[in-house]
Amino acid sequence: MANLRKKLPPLTALTAFEAAARHASFTRAATELGVTQAAVSRQIHLLEEDFGFPLFHRLHRRIELTEKGRLLFSAAGDAFSLIADAVADLRADGPDDELAISATISFAHFWLMPRIAAFSRAHPEIKLRIITQDARIGTEGGDIDLSLRYGMGTWPDGQAVFLFEDEVFPICSPDYMQTRGPILSPADLVDQPLISSDADDPTWTGWEEWLAAFSVKAPKKSRGLRCSFYTEVIYAAMNGQGIALGWSRLVSDLIQQGRLVRLTDASIRTRAAYFVVIPARRPVKESARLFIEWLGSEHASGEPFVRNA
Known part of the structure; x- marks a missing residue:
């Protein structure tokens, strides 16, 4: 030694x-x-x-x-990986069947947490641990059982199982829409304060890409607020700071609650999609298999998209 x-x-x-x-x-x-x-x-x-x-x-x-x-x-x-597998096997022998799930802050905040109580009611014996971080958390270390990600589905640390696509459209608060008058087309947006985020992910749709899809040039200097995280973008929009881009999967609950409203009929389909990533070189835990099944049932019960672009 x-x-x-x-x-x-x-x-x-x-x-x-x-x-x-x-x-x-x-x-x-x-x-x-x-x-x-x-x-x-x-x-x-x-x-x-x-x-x-x-x-x-x-x-x-x-x-x-x-x-x-x-x-x-x-x-x-x-x-x-060999060490991680051995550690995972040792931890699996413990008394608690803890299921560790990683997700981005926005996906966990706006999609996962409002729905996950349904999974806990169906499987009260499973102890959940939700790990949120916008920087991608690898599954090689053995601490993560499943990873919920947005991207192209090509990650080297596990098998990506497709969940659902998304669409993107402009959103704002009801008060903002009432005070600013009708906004009927993408061209009407360029003179408005457009809220954006500093996204490192190249698959994340920004204002320039979204407006370009409708042959509209984004303003060189937007008057809108710039945020570090997408969660901040949504809260800024709800507080009347301006107009944001809304991912349907993330903001649908807020729209149904009347806290946000959709502007114009225009939307674009995302280039990327949401996936659940199963770690490589490790057997799938029973609790993870049940969670994947639950994700599928949640997707099946979701509202269909209306494609406008």
């Missing part, structure tokens, strides 16, 4: 390297690990000094693994 330890690099540095390689980003690795970007960069620099060769090509605004870096990433990923 002593000889083995001498052959291995420091675990902290190896963990930082694996996260950076998986995300292709020091910044995203730092977010996942809960440390600074400088700390991740320092650990990888120490690792490269220990090996005597670079593990990454530092390019303009991005990084790429070197050939030796790819070999180490493959080995580290396999090793971490």
Whole structure:
């Protein structure tokens, strides 16, 4: 064992390297690990000094693994997965059947939490743990049983099962609509304060893309509020700050409650969709299987979309 330890690099540095390689980003690795970007960069620099060769090509605004870096990433990923599987098996032997589900803040806040009580009533024996974070949480560590994600369905850490698509249209508060007069077409929106969010996800539809779908050019300098998270966008719209883009799956309850209203008949279909991701290299827990079935039943009972674009 002593000889083995001498052959291995420091675990902290190896963990930082694996996260950076998986995300292709020091910044995203730092977010996942809960440390600074400088700390991740320092650990990888120490690792490269220990090996005597670079593990990454530092390019303009991005990084790429070197050939030796790819070999180490493959080995580290396999090793971490084996450890995660063993830990998951040990935890599964415990008395509580806890089901850990990860989701983005907006999906958890506006779709999952208003509905999940129905699942708990049907399966009171299952203990739920909801983990919300906009930065994607990987399933390799063994802490996540299922991950609810929005994207193209191509993630390397698990099998993506399609849930549903979405459509996007402009929304605002009832008071805002009454005070600003009729807004009947996408062209009527450009002079309004348009609320937006700083989304890192390239599949997330912004105002420029949405207006372009109707041959309308977005204003160069919008008077609208800019927020960090989509949840803030929705609350700003409900409080009369302006007009936001509403994802039907996320805002349908708020529209039914009269807290938001839809503007114009125009909408676009999203390029991406919602998926539930099942971790790779691990058997599906019975509680996870029941939750996936429940997700399917919730989708089946949902309102059909009306496509206008």
